Amino acid sequence: MPKDFLQGARDHYDCIVIGSGLAGLTAANTLARTGQSVLLLEQHYKLGGMATWFKRPGGHIFDISLHGFPVGMIKSCRRYWTQEIADSIVQLKNIRFDNPMFSLTTTFNREDFTRLLVEKFQVSAERVQAFFDTARGMNFYDDQSTTAGELFERFFPGREDIIRLLMEPITYANGSTLEDPAISYGIVFSNFMSKGVFTFEGGTDRLIHLMHEELLRSGVDVRIKCDVQRILVNRGRVAGVQVNGRTIGARAVISNANLKSTVLKMIGPEHFDRSFLDEAEAVRLNNSSCQVYMALRPGEMLDESLGDLLFSSTAPLFRTDLLLSRDVTSRTYSFYYPRTRPGSDRCLVVSSTNARYEDWAGLSDEAYEDSKRDLVESTLEALGRYIPDIRQKLDHAEASTPRTFRHYTRHLQGASFGTKFEGLAVSRALPEQIAGLYHAGSVGIIMSGWLGAMNYGVIVANDVDSWLMKSNRQTPLATAT
Numbered sequence: 254m255p256k257d258f259l260q261g262a263r264d265h266y267d268c269i270v271i272g273s274g275l276a277g278l279t280a281a282n283t284l285a286r287t288g289q290s291v292l293l294l295e296q297h298y299k300l301g302g303m304a305t306w307f308k309r310p311g312g313h314i315f316d317i318s319l320h321g322f323p324v325g326m327i328k329s330c331r332r333y334w335t336q337e338i339a340d341s342i343v344q345l346k347n348i349r350f351d352n353p354m355f356s357l358t359t360t361f362n363r364e365d366f367t368r369l370l371v372e373k374f375q376v377s378a379e380r381v382q383a384f385f386d387t388a389r390g391m392n393f394y395d396d397q398s399t400t401a402g403e404l405f406e407r408f409f410p411g412r413e414d415i416i417r418l419l420m421e422p423i424t425y426a427n428g429s430t431l432e433d434p435a436i437s438y439g440i441v442f443s444n445f446m447s448k449g450v451f452t453f454e455g456g457t458d459r460l461i462h463l464m465h466e467e468l469l470r471s472g473v474d475v476r477i478k479c480d481v482q483r484i485l486v487n488r489g490r491v492a493g494v495q496v497n498g499r500t501i502g503a504r505a506v507i508s509n510a511n512l513k514s515t516v517l518k519m520i521g522p523e524h525f526d527r528s529f530l531d532e533a534e535a536v537r538l539n540n541s542s543c544q545v546y547m548a549l550r551p552g553e554m555l556d557e558s559l560g561d562l563l564f565s566s567t568a569p570l571f572r573t574d575l576l577l578s579r580d581v582t583s584r585t586y587s588f589y590y591p592r593t594r595p596g597s598d599r600c601l602v603v604s605s606t607n608a609r610y611e612d613w614a615g616l617s618d619e620a621y622e623d624s625k626r627d628l629v630e631s632t633l634e635a636l637g638r639y640i641p642d643i644r645q646k647l648d649h650a651e652a653s654t655p656r657t658f659r660h661y662t663r664h665l666q667g668a669s670f671g672t673k674f675e676g677l678a679v680s681r682a683l684p685e686q687i688a689g690l691y692h693a694g695s696v697g698i699i700m701s702g703w704l705g706a707m708n709y710g711v712i713v714a715n716d717v718d719s720w721l722m723k724s725n726r727q728t729p730l731a732t733a734t
């Protein structure tokens with residue numbers, strides 16, 4: 254008999270959360286703390302979504318998306334999770350850039366960027382201050398027609414080198430480009446500039462383990478290997494879900510799955526207005542990524558002067574299409590020293606590159622394996638520039654592609670950061686279409702990344718809590734049929 258992953262689950266909950274990415278986890282925890290009954294359903298055998306890790310023989314543990322987030326994570330983790338989680342967040346102090354235009358090391362905060370822009374890039378202090386103030390002053394209600402490229406042109410006309418310094422890390426951090434609205438750049442850039450780049454000490458496995466413990470303390474019913482097939486709707490109201498052959502009822506459902514698959518597959522077009530569907534169909538997905546994971550032999554050390562994060566490129570200019578091309582010219586290396594996992598003797602390197610799903614999707618199995626091998630080889634070649642004896646030190650190397658991310662998280666086209674800007678309005682409008690139906694997860698660039706996803710989970714949990722309180726008073730339950 255196959256194992257029943259829903260054994261003991263109730264027939265009805267106040268809210269069902271589909272997906273255990275950081276937004277889903279945080280929404281479930283926040284809502285359960287208000288006293289609502291919550292069922293969390295994850296299709297994979299691990300919680301975390303993109304916030305994940307994997308192990309390989311020899312005791313190597315690789316983190317997938319633990320490269321850096323803004324200081325705001327400390328406050329969010331303290332408020333919505335635990336003091337222990339917040340206390341494990343530490344700063345990465347050495348961020349490096351190396352490209353044909355410049356090489357530099359920075360702590361990646363406003364003070365140090367001001368110094369660099371004034372001393373190295375010869376911009377007046379007044380102009381730098383005006384730029385920072387404009388970026389920090391941006392909010393969602395601002396003019397959304399100005400692009401990031403136009404913002405840079407206004408403050409630093411013709412300065413391709415400055416655009417590269419300011420844009421390259423943010424493209425890496427949330428997939429935004431020069432063609433995206435300036436606000437999606439400004440908010441994320443300002444978040445980082447407030448204090449720099451931070452990481453979680455102990456690795457993603459420790460973070461997700463601590464979160465799982467806290468979910469159980471909050472009373473969330475957590476279930477893995479539960480693949481939700483459909484979200485059920487009854488007379489314009491959400492009624493529950495179909496999962497692993499069972500129907501489970503709920504007053505509210507929060508989907509943390511990809512926004513487009515939530516609307517178009519799990520619910521189905523017949524439940525929406527035509528104009529909403531048009532908007533949902535037009536939402537663009539964000540790009541995906543390739544990564545190469547490299548573990549050094551036990552006890553082999555890396556020189557910490559390599560930095561924590563290195564934005565490396567051989568392309569003469571910063572261009573979106575070059576960043577996405579399979580002919581890779583830009584790589585961001587994360588160097589993990591033993592201090593990442595206190596007590597370990599391991600050093601690891603993860604190289605990340607933005608990528609397009611379609612470049613990998615159609616390959617035959619053989620061509621796909623060959624391409625992954627090429628990616629590993631060309632990455633080792635490129636890394637040799639910074640660690641000349643990398644091949645002698647190496648114990649294990651392998652690659653992931655957009656297909657890998659799609660496989661493990663079900664994101665359409667393996668999108669690493671959900672959707673482009675317009676996804677946010679569609680995500681927010683869901684409950685106007687179907688009462689009790691919500692989405693929380695990477696959308697609109699701003700609500701993506703570890704901090705954005707987590708904070709979006711809180712915003713949506715609060716909406717759901719208010720709605721549940723109101724609907725409890727006003728209307729009878731819809732039945733899950």
Ligand SMILES: Cc1cc2nc3c(=O)[nH]c(=O)nc-3n(C[C@H](O)[C@H](O)[C@H](O)COP(=O)(O)OP(=O)(O)OC[C@H]3O[C@@H](n4cnc5c(N)ncnc54)[C@H](O)[C@@H]3O)c2cc1C
Nearest residue numbers: 272274275276296302303318320321481669694695702703
């Ligand atoms: C290579 C890479 C590097 C990154 N680096 C960083 C970084 O350095 N800093 C940073 O802040 N962010 C980074 N990110 C982005 C960040 O990891 C994500 O934005 C964030 O973790 C997404 O969280 P989420 O809540 O949107 O959900 P996701 O992580 O997308 O999770 C969604 C979950 O829903 C589940 N699911 C889907 N469909 C179903 C279904 N039908 N039934 C049940 N479950 C379902 C999936 O299995 C998954 O667990 C990176 C992402 C990638 C891919």
